[in-house]
Amino acid sequence: MQPVGAVVPLRVDIAEKTFRSAQGVSITALQDLSFEVRQGEFACLLGPSGCGKTTTLRILLGLDKDFSGSFQLPEGGSDRIAAVFQEPVLLPWRTVEQNVRLALPKNLRTKNLDGLFDTLGLAGMRALYPAELSLGLARRAALARAFATEPAVLFLDEPFASLDERTAERLRHLLLTVWSARPTTALMVTHNLREALMLSDRIIVLAQRPAHVLGMFDVRLPRHYRNPQVMSDLLRSFQQKFPGVA
Amino acid sequence: MSAPDTGDRPPGAAADTSSQSGLAAALTPVLTVAASLLGLCLLWGLAAHAWPSRAFPGPAQVWQVLLAEAANGDLFYHLGATLGRVAAAYVVAMVVGSVIGVLLGSHRSADRFFAPWVVLFLNIPALVVIVLAYIWFGLNEAAAIGAVAVNKIPNVVVTMREGARALDPSYAEMAAVYRFGLLDRIRHVLLPQLQPYLAAASRSGIALIWKIVLVVELLGRSNGVGFQIYLYFQLFDVTAILAYTLAFVAVMLVIELFLVQPVERYATRWRRRPA
Known part of the structure; x- marks a missing residue:
């Protein structure tokens, strides 16, 4: 399938991001962080906990404007961004389907979502409220919301971090299924190396705080070849290239 | 409700x-x-029987007066006038108070500046506001309703300010990323989060408002339950005073049971039923 939408790549060039605490202590979270994600590419931002991955994502999502530097989001196509947050962040007072439709632009509110709900195994749960869903199902609803908008770029912030490994694994496969049907430029933050190797075309490795790019690791192998044997080979070559990371 | x-x-x-x-x-x-x-x-009834007095009628007498007033239409006319004022003052107080409260709750510096004003208005006696409103704006309906609303607005502001402080920023961020429109943000993100606070402000609001409306009617209106009570006070007719009071309390009870509670049940339908 041809990548849809994005013509311009995602380009990030953050010179510095500093937090100032209430006591006046300042912490530099990001410094000279620059990388690029090619169009239609699934990239992972891999780094140790607390190194500033989520901060980077918040800047790209436009939620944090207090930084120096610049970034460029992919343009063209729907010109929209979508995000899957660490928590599902579904509106508890709206049903699963209403949550998904509310994220759509007005002219697409009534579009047919049967296929998406079916793929994600949510067909029977469209009328449920988020409180009635398990954590895994709530993540699927969050994925459905992100993909329904047909974004030009998709950001994922450790979306499977608080799940048990089996559920997380199933959701990773679901994510790949939905993503492959319409390969969107995607940037996913994770500290889980296996997850990154399984999902991404390229891994952007970040150093400890202040975060900057340590290097890139390209996974050129198509995803359906990444069986356990291949994965452990990938793991080994990653560790050779980046000893001490993850 | 349902056991596991x-x-x-x-x-x-x-x-x-x-x-x-x-x-x-x-x-x-x-x-x-x-x-x-x-x-x-x-x-x-027993107490009225034990101490018979014109100033302390029993329930049967009050009921007869109530029926008579209902039969000649006076009761419904005055109840209607009062209810109209209660409704108007309630809407004005809730809308104005909520907007101010949410703004103060979400802007810390504005809150610091205006907090003393809120305390000041909270502590101005209702009577003073009513008298000043009548003096400044005349004995008219707008002054009456405005005076009642001004009495209630500081309470709404305080409650809604707490509500705005308790807003979960993650919902607002989600709405920003997915580019919700302003109306969608208010309707689907803001109001549902404020619902418990709106309910609390409404509950305490209606009770306070109808009591103040009676004072407003007593001081400067020519109809309504407050006007009638003042009239019967001058005639020393306790039976009629009690009849009007009970009729209005009954109306408020019906509103609570058949309007407020169903609305609240609908607004909280998404909450998991307590086990």
Whole structure:
């Protein structure tokens, strides 16, 4: 399938991001962080906990404007961004389907979502409220919301971090299924190396705080070849290239 | 409501027992309320019988006056006038108070500046506001309703300010990323989060407002329950005073049972039922 939408790549060039605490202590979270994600590419931002991955994502999502530097989001196509947050962040007072439709632009509110709900195994749960869903199902609803908008770029912030490994694994496969049907430029933050190797075309490795790019690791192998044997080979070559990371 | 499913009980049997106990459970509070009110009436009747006085009529006399006032139409005319003022003042107070409260709750510096104003207005006696409103704006409907609303607005501001402080920023961020429009943000993100605070402000609001409306009517209006009570006070007719008071309390009770509570149940339908 041809990548849809994005013509311009995602380009990030953050010179510095500093937090100032209430006591006046300042912490530099990001410094000279620059990388690029090619169009239609699934990239992972891999780094140790607390190194500033989520901060980077918040800047790209436009939620944090207090930084120096610049970034460029992919343009063209729907010109929209979508995000899957660490928590599902579904509106508890709206049903699963209403949550998904509310994220759509007005002219697409009534579009047919049967296929998406079916793929994600949510067909029977469209009328449920988020409180009635398990954590895994709530993540699927969050994925459905992100993909329904047909974004030009998709950001994922450790979306499977608080799940048990089996559920997380199933959701990773679901994510790949939905993503492959319409390969969107995607940037996913994770500290889980296996997850990154399984999902991404390229891994952007970040150093400890202040975060900057340590290097890139390209996974050129198509995803359906990444069986356990291949994965452990990938793991080994990653560790050779980046000893001490993850 | 529903107990956790404990085993392989056939679903039909479970439904049967729960519908029976459900009916009893639904009737018990109603019966309790009825018995409680009946007990109060009985106590009142006994007391009126023990100390007979023109200033302390029994429930039967009050009921007769109530029927007479209802028959000649006065009761409904004055109840309607008062209810209209209560509704108008309630809407004005809730809208203005909510907007100010949410703004103060979400802007710390504005809150710091205006907090003393809120305390000041909270502590101005209702009577002073009413008298000043009548002096400044004349003995008219707008002054009456405005005076009642001004009395209530600081309470709404304080409650809604707490509500705005408790807003979860993650929902607002989600709405920003997915580019919700302003109306969608208010309707689907802001108001549902503020709902418990709106309910609290409404509850305390209606009770306070109708009491102040009576004072407003007493001081400067020519109809309404407050006007009637003042009239019968001058005639020293306690029976009629009690009749009007009880009629209005009954109306407010009906509004609570058939308007406020259903609306609240609808607004919180998404919450998981307590087990």
